[in-house]
Amino acid sequence: AQSVAQPEDQVNVAEGNPLTVKCTYSVSGNPYLFWYVQYPNRGLQFLLKYITGDNLVKGSYGFEAEFNKSQTSFHLKKPSALVSDSALYFCAAVRRDNFNKFYFGSGTKLNVKP
């Protein structure tokens, strides 16, 4: 079965410290990989995606993600967290032969404390 896993329900980090939100995937065929952010009572917003090429992908709001094919991981990172980064983060994957079926992780709540 195809799946995306986010092993941490919650990540706590102090403002100014680096943050990492973990994601691993089990989706066949070199999938496209995505990160989305959801603020309270809002829809999901696209942050970044990996298609091919450089393993470090840069996205919105200073976020970046590191793709590791051997570990089938796509971890979200930011060098210096802001309180305003506190939100729910979702990792997702889609197969290249079927762009209509996204596989979402269960989400990780990021808490950035002042």
Add this chain to the structure above:
Amino acid sequence: NAGVTQTPKFQVLKTGQSMTLQCAQDMNHNSMYWYRQDPGMGLRLIYYSASEGTTDKGEVPNGYNVSRLNKREFSLRLESAAPSQTSVYFCASSEVTGELFFGEGSRLTVL
């Protein structure tokens, strides 16, 4: 540019009542989706439409029907609502390049 617009934003139903969630996108996307979001379960695909005139079941289609009225609009209907359908519903659209654009969500409570 409004993106993806969903109505209504909130709705309370009694068991057995019916309702339709409306969704429209103004980005000329071919694909549209309906997801539901429940705590701890991420997003689950209910139905999708890869192009005007086509619809396909997703992961959790039971109890729902959809209509792709035209390229812009994709509606979700609950014929006989059940408490298990209490959820937040999101409409989304995309092009072939992949990223989804989401609406703000419709919060449905079934009593």
